[in-house]
Amino acid sequence: MRDHWLPSPGNNQHYVLGNVRIPPALSSLEPGSNGWCEADILIENGEIASVAPVGNMPATTVEYIDADKGILYSGLVDCHTHLDKAHVTAFTDFPPCNLLDAIAAMAENKKSWTAESLSARVEFSLKSAFASGVRAMRSHVDFNPDTSDFIWGVMSEFIQSYTGRVDLQLSPLANIVHFDEAEFCKRIYEVAAKQGVLGLFIYDQSDLQNRLTPIFEHANAQGWDIDLHVDEGLDASLDGLNAVAKVTLATKFTDKVLCGHCVALNSYDEERRKRVIDRSLEAGLHFVSLPVTNLYLQGRESNGLPQLRGMTPVGHLSDKGAVVSFGADNVRDGFCAFGEFDPMAVLNLGAQIGHLDEPGRDWAALVTKNPAHSMGLKWQGEITKDAPADLVLFSARSSGELSARGETPRVVIRNGCWLDEKLPDYRELNG
Numbered sequence: 535m536r537d538h539w540l541p542s543p544g545n546n547q548h549y550v551l552g553n554v555r556i557p558p559a560l561s562s563l564e565p566g567s568n569g570w571c572e573a574d575i576l577i578e579n580g581e582i583a584s585v586a587p588v589g590n591m592p593a594t595t596v597e598y599i600d601a602d603k604g605i606l607y608s609g610l611v612d613c614h615t616h617l618d619k620a621h622v623t624a625f626t627d628f629p630p631c632n633l634l635d636a637i638a639a640m641a642e643n644k645k646s647w648t649a650e651s652l653s654a655r656v657e658f659s660l661k662s663a664f665a666s667g668v669r670a671m672r673s674h675v676d677f678n679p680d681t682s683d684f685i686w687g688v689m690s691e692f693i694q695s696y697t698g699r700v701d702l703q704l705s706p707l708a709n710i711v712h713f714d715e716a717e718f719c720k721r722i723y724e725v726a727a728k729q730g731v732l733g734l735f736i737y738d739q740s741d742l743q744n745r746l747t748p749i750f751e752h753a754n755a756q757g758w759d760i761d762l763h764v765d766e767g768l769d770a771s772l773d774g775l776n777a778v779a780k781v782t783l784a785t786k787f788t789d790k791v792l793c794g795h796c797v798a799l800n801s802y803d804e805e806r807r808k809r810v811i812d813r814s815l816e817a818g819l820h821f822v823s824l825p826v827t828n829l830y831l832q833g834r835e836s837n838g839l840p841q842l843r844g845m846t847p848v849g850h851l852s853d854k855g856a857v858v859s860f861g862a863d864n865v866r867d868g869f870c871a872f873g874e875f876d877p878m879a880v881l882n883l884g885a886q887i888g889h890l891d892e893p894g895r896d897w898a899a900l901v902t903k904n905p906a907h908s909m910g911l912k913w914q915g916e917i918t919k920d921a922p923a924d925l926v927l928f929s930a931r932s933s934g935e936l937s938a939r940g941e942t943p944r945v946v947i948r949n950g951c952w953l954d955e956k957l958p959d960y961r962e963l964n965g
């Protein structure tokens with residue numbers, strides 16, 4: 535809970551959360567003339583027992599909490615983060631740099647990590663996410679030939695300890711060149727098998743299709759998802775997404791392939807962009823845009839002169855029917871000194887950069903339903919009868935109010951209960 539502007543139901547497990555505004559993507563009700571689905575929600579024993587248009591809930595004796603047109607989302611989901619690296623800037627200064635320099639700086643920084651310091655940063659990050667209303671998250675975890683064994687051990691413990699609060703998926707992430715070594719493949723495949731997802735970093739490496747093919751064939755046989763960093767740069771010579779689409783089709787890959795970044799699409803000419811996007815859609819690729827890191831890192835080689843920044847063409851891809859999400863990506867690490875595990879902050883910034891109108895109403899799926907789909911979660915986040923009462927209620931009544939202030943006042947509801955969690959103070963990290 536971040537702000538109670540309403541009377542809380544306390545320990546009451548049976549109440550009506552009334553007069554809320556739900557984005558159409560999260561409701562089966564007909565939107566009104568203002569574009570919102572205005573509803574009363576009956577909550578009973580941790581579940582949504584009934585949803586009715588406002589004023590149409592059958593008479594009941596339970597408490598009615600009037601949300602006064604506050605916006606209601608299902609619990610937030612983030613399908614692309616890097617918990618292992620998060621908040622290292624609390625301990626180390628990183629000079630602003632480009633992507634490849636940031637990779638090198640983080641590799642150097644990692645040598646100083648201990649199980650205790652890693653655990654403290656991950657705990658802080660998950661506490662922040664939970665307080666912000668995140669119910670599920672996927673984190674990449676760097677997996678290189680020199681990665682210390684303790685990192686996976688520490689990260690895996692958080693899957694258990696945060697189950698039911700922030701349901702966590704981990705994706706072992708490696709540069710595709712490391713897969714040239716059979717011994718490395720064996721090691722990362724053992725870890726991926728436990729998680730059911732394999733992460734790949736592809737950029738400008740040679741011979742991408744030939745490198746991707748055996749990895750996709752192996753993952754397909756195992757029934758894993760693949761989660762990629764692809765074309766994280768503005769150079770039109772980057773052709774990773776095209777290679778991924780071709781290999782996905784050629785290997786008849788059946789599970790999900792999630793592509794992060796894909797900002798080079800904007801540098802292509804129209805005909806090439808259409809060809810690559812059409813092929814990606816035919817292959818069923820999912821996309822995740824990481825606007826905070828792209829804004830920080832792209833175009834940095836210019837001695838302080840503002841240059842072009844990378845941005846996934848979110849609106850364009852969505853118009854074509856693609857499943858697109860927003861993710862926090864790097865939070866206070868060598869790749870991005872800014873950020874927070876609050877999907878609403880990412881939505882607000884991403885909507886401004888990507889020219890998405892009415893973000894709170896029309897783009898809610900990017901931080902709820904779409905990442906839930908990409909992660910294969912059991913509940914994709916529609917606020918309907920029998921769904922879990924895992925919700926986020928905002929004091930804002932419109933997209934404008936939702937995005938105007940730096941931090942959006944909200945009540946986080948889990949299993950029907952109003953939470954008391956607050957964002958942790960940074961002194962908990964390095965006080």
Ligand SMILES: [Zn+2]
Pocket residue numbers: 614615616674763794824863864
């Ligand atoms: Zn990333």
